[in-house]
Amino acid sequence: MRLNIFYILLIALCGLYGCKNHQQPIIKENLNILPTIYPEYQGALLPVNIAPLNFKIQDEGDEWMIQIQGKGNPITITAHDAVEIPIKRWRQLLHQNQGGSLSITVSSRKKGEWYQYSPFTWDVSTDSIDSHLAYRLIEPTYANWNSMAICQRELSSFKETEIISNKKSGQNCINCHTFNQGNPNEMVMHMRKINAGTILIQGGACQKLNTKTPHTISNFVYPDWHPSGKQIAFSTNLTQMSFYDAHPKIIEVYDTQSDIVLYDISKNEVYTSPLLANANKLENFPFFSPDGKQLYFCTCDRIDSLPQQFSNIKYRICSIGFDPQNNQFSKQVDTLIDLTNAGKSVTLPSISPDGQFIACSAAPHGCFSSWIPESDLYLYNTKTKKLIAATEWNSPEAESCTTWSSNSRWVIFSSRREDGIYNRLYIAHIDSVGNLSKPFLLPQRDPTYNQRNLKAYNLPRLIKGKVTISPITIGRCAEAKGKKSVRFSKHSYKPLINEATENHSEIN
Numbered sequence: 001m002r003l004n005i006f007y008i009l010l011i012a013l014c015g016l017y018g019c020k021n022h023q024q025p026i027i028k029e030n031l032n033i034l035p036t037i038y039p040e041y042q043g044a045l046l047p048v049n050i051a052p053l054n055f056k057i058q059d060e061g062d063e064w065m066i067q068i069q070g071k072g073n074p075i076t077i078t079a080h081d082a083v084e085i086p087i088k089r090w091r092q093l094l095h096q097n098q099g100g101s102l103s104i105t106v107s108s109r110k111k112g113e114w115y116q117y118s119p120f121t122w123d124v125s126t127d128s129i130d131s132h133l134a135y136r137l138i139e140p141t142y143a144n145w146n147s148m149a150i151c152q153r154e155l156s157s158f159k160e161t162e163i164i165s166n167k168k169s170g171q172n173c174i175n176c177h178t179f180n181q182g183n184p185n186e187m188v189m190h191m192r193k194i195n196a197g198t199i200l201i202q203g204g205a206c207q208k209l210n211t212k213t214p215h216t217i218s219n220f221v222y223p224d225w226h227p228s229g230k231q232i233a234f235s236t237n238l239t240q241m242s243f244y245d246a247h248p249k250i251i252e253v254y255d256t257q258s259d260i261v262l263y264d265i266s267k268n269e270v271y272t273s274p275l276l277a278n279a280n281k282l283e284n285f286p287f288f289s290p291d292g293k294q295l296y297f298c299t300c301d302r303i304d305s306l307p308q309q310f311s312n313i314k315y316r317i318c319s320i321g322f323d324p325q326n327n328q329f330s331k332q333v334d335t336l337i338d339l340t341n342a343g344k345s346v347t348l349p350s351i352s353p354d355g356q357f358i359a360c361s362a363a364p365h366g367c368f369s370s371w372i373p374e375s376d377l378y379l380y381n382t383k384t385k386k387l388i389a390a391t392e393w394n395s396p397e398a399e400s401c402t403t404w405s406s407n408s409r410w411v412i413f414s415s416r417r418e419d420g421i422y423n424r425l426y427i428a429h430i431d432s433v434g435n436l437s438k439p440f441l442l443p444q445r446d447p448t449y450n451q452r453n454l455k456a457y458n459l460p461r462l463i464k465g466k467v468t469i470s471p472i473t474i475g476r477c478a479e480a481k482g483k484k485s486v487r488f489s490k491h492s493y494k495p496l497i498n499e500a501t502e503n504h505s506e507i508n
């Protein structure tokens with residue numbers, strides 16, 4: 001009886017700790033080289049709560065044995081193709097090794113003999129990353145689309161769920177999803193073309209807005225929430241595209257007009273300033289400081305001769321004071337980041353929640369740097385007033401949209417580095433003094449998924465929990481016939497708008 005109990009306990013322990021009969025092979029030769037793996041995860045710094053970094057070994061071999069070692073019980077895996085790490089044991093190993101390192105050793109069997117590669121490491125940060133990531137999945141096209149969806153991914157696993165698909169909203173264009181300080185219950189997005197309108201979600205309620213007024217050049221476009229959740233800043237844009245006949249580049253995307261406005265949610269009113277709606281300038285990409293007292297934005301001089309002179313469009317990042325109690329802006333604009341003398345245009349900014357760093361994209365011209373291969377990421381330190389290129393994060397292809405974790409220690413950004421066509425998402429660490437880690441590709445259960453997936457990732461947004469409002473509810477809201485029309489405040493400056501202009505362009 002005691003012997004039976006012993007075997008029962010042994011089986012239970014093996015189930016708990018993943019015991020397997022992995023007989024250690026006799027190594028014929030140490031190769032003294034690193035294995036070639038995809039994605040290139042060697043030397044990555046990981047959030048303590050990230051999903052397993054499954055990978056595929058691209059060297060020749062009939063069978064593989066992988067050992068992941070650190071404090072606690074190691075993980076040993078045999079594989080003939082992709083390496084899939086058991087998620088429960090992975091989470092335990094990360095927890096036990098936060099602030100330390102994991103060593104990964106790969107051995108290869110060829111023609112009955114075993115060869116061992118040099119080990120590589122994964123460092124495990126004590127800094128966690130927000131639980132979920134929202135993004136749009138869309139074909140990498142310019143103006144046409146078939147299906148698209150805004151999805152959310154649980155970052156500690158591989159679970160992806162739909163926030164809204166255009167199959168539920170009339171096969172239209174869905175874009176510009178943004179959350180209030182990473183709150184999954186406060187969200188705004190736009191519906192374009194069919195069932196057009198702005199969708200505002202707060203506390204489980206969904207409403208559809210008509211945001212075109214006699215004093216705005218278009219419907220609302222690029223948003224950012226005020227930290228109070230009471231206001232949202234939007235750009236209004238007239239956007240055009242031009243295509244090259246014979247050139248390595250394919251497309252140029254640019255605004256012919258753009259302003260910035262403020263929407264007060266409870267009052268359903270729009271405000272602006274002559275410094276944010278100047279007919280001689282282009283203003284774009286608004287974002288608030290974490291204390292809500294400054295509004296940052298991109299701006300440049302307006303050029304009439306477009307597209308002939310779009311290479312002269314070079315944005316800089318400026319700020320203006322904001323009084324949230326009265327929806328009033330200050331009378332002065334200050335310039336923070338200006339690379340025009342270096343021949344660069346600075347756009348797509350985002351600020352860390354602690355207010356210390358502003359991430360932005362710098363390209364030779366324009367404001368849609370995602371389509372410009374020379375686009376690189378830069379970081380501006382608001383304390384030291386210094387701007388540096390994020391060299392560790394950049395590549396020969398375009399890097400563009402960024403999103404910050406709520407603890408200001410992680411950045412996820414989009415990059416076309418793999419093939420120059422598809423935007424994919426990379427995760428990287430930044431410490432309190434601005435030291436940067438090597439970026440690593442968003443992990444997938446099947447490590448070859450990104451090589452087969454025909455959708456590009458657009459506008460990543462880290463959020464602190466799961467969006468719980470159902471896609472059906474959002475779809476019904478989008479397809480509703482009635483929509484609430486916003487109005488310009490009688491206390492606000494009102495720009496003069498040429499009503500003959502209308503934006504027919506959709507940039508994907």
